[in-house]
Amino acid sequence: MNFTDLQVFKAVVEEGGIVKAAHKLHRVPSNISTRVKQLETAVGVPLFHRDRQRLHLSPSGELLLGYAERLIGLSEEARHAVSGAAPRGLLKLGALESTAASRLSGILADFHRRYPDVHLELSTGTNDMLVSAVAERRLDAAFIAELPSARGLAHLPAFRESLVLISCPDHPPITSPGDAEGQSLIAFPHGCAYRRVLQRWLKRESLATLRVLELSSYHAIVACVAAGAGIALMPEAVLDAMPQALVRRNRIPRAQSEMVTPLIWREGEVSPPVLALRTLMALVAKGLARKREGRRMKTGR
Incomplete structure (x- = not known):
């Protein structure tokens, strides 16, 4: 398997076709096509499904792409390590x-x-x-x-990071999940790790039965909490960067907050x-x- 063929193969995938890959590599399209065919011959399986002028990666092509990226990355790393050149x-x-x-x-x-x-x-x-x-x-x-x-x-x-539960300034101190009963939760959408921490602190299998306001900005979350829309869990370092935020900070156990x-x-x-x-x-x-x-x-x- 030729290393240059792997570089050409990767360029074809990234550029979405033979012509664009040839332009990127400063080669003629026929040379790129030949290189791809040589690589397919070397591995013994088709790497692309050909649909008129378009190429789509085959399952084998998807598998080879991962190896090609790793080999090319290691080659670059080795070259920079040996030469002492600054990364670019x-x-x-x-x-x-x-x-x-x-x-x-x-x-x-x-x-x-x-x-x-x-x-x-x-x-x-x-x-x-x-x-x-x-x-x-x-x-x-x-x-x-x-x-x-x-x-x-x-x-x-x-x-x-130290997480802190925030509420509006006039909310009574929150020291246990029971103190948050009836409050709306303000959180990032699904996939947020801090949202999962809040769920565990509340001892809930799911937040589906609770009122959750999903926002994608900490500034918006803090503003809504300050206005009394609900409570939220967030890193204290973020809150420290908002000295104008008028919210109460409520501590939760270190096992969950750290x-x-x-x-x-x-x-x-x-x-x-x-x-x-x-x-x-x-x-x-x-x-x-x-x-x-x-x-x-x-x-x-």
Whole structure:
């Protein structure tokens, strides 16, 4: 199996056809067609279903694409590691809205200064949406809210989050699920990890029987809670970034409120930009550990 044939195959898939792949690779279409046929001969199965001028990946093609991406990614990683060249290319990064709003601004600014040749695209979504996007190669890496259960995903602890239950200022303190009885819940749509935490705290198998107002913005959630529309669970770091928010903060048990935000990527498929991001996060983690150690030494704990 020829490595160049795999690169051509990947380009045909990404560009959606022979002609566009030829333009991207600066080759003539006939050369691209020949390369694809050579690869099909080498593996012994059709990689595309041909419909007039259009190509559709066959099941075997789908399977080979995953291996091709891993091999090409490893090749790039090895080349950059040996040459010592700074990483370059596109990094498709995902994050929870809360993480993007409260944690990433300084880190991404630092990343941009360190690696100016990496073009960064940041997308936000729910925990489950981001996990699927990484697993399906629509994102290279993502900051999520729970350790991934999907096979084939590696992770690195990134941030510690403390969740807090918020209510309108004149609501009596909420210390148990019973205190929240009759309240509407304001939460992100299905797939949000914090929504699942709220469900567990309420000791509910489902939220289907409760009134749930689904919003996709923390600013909107805080505004609705402040107006008395219901209660919500959110990271305290996000709330700290909204000093104008007029809400009551209610604590829930640490077993449910303390969470770790991991950075995830596909195991064995570390492109140079993802490797650079992982390295930066490791430096951030070391810096935070040094600060914590310094505080402990000052307090004698």
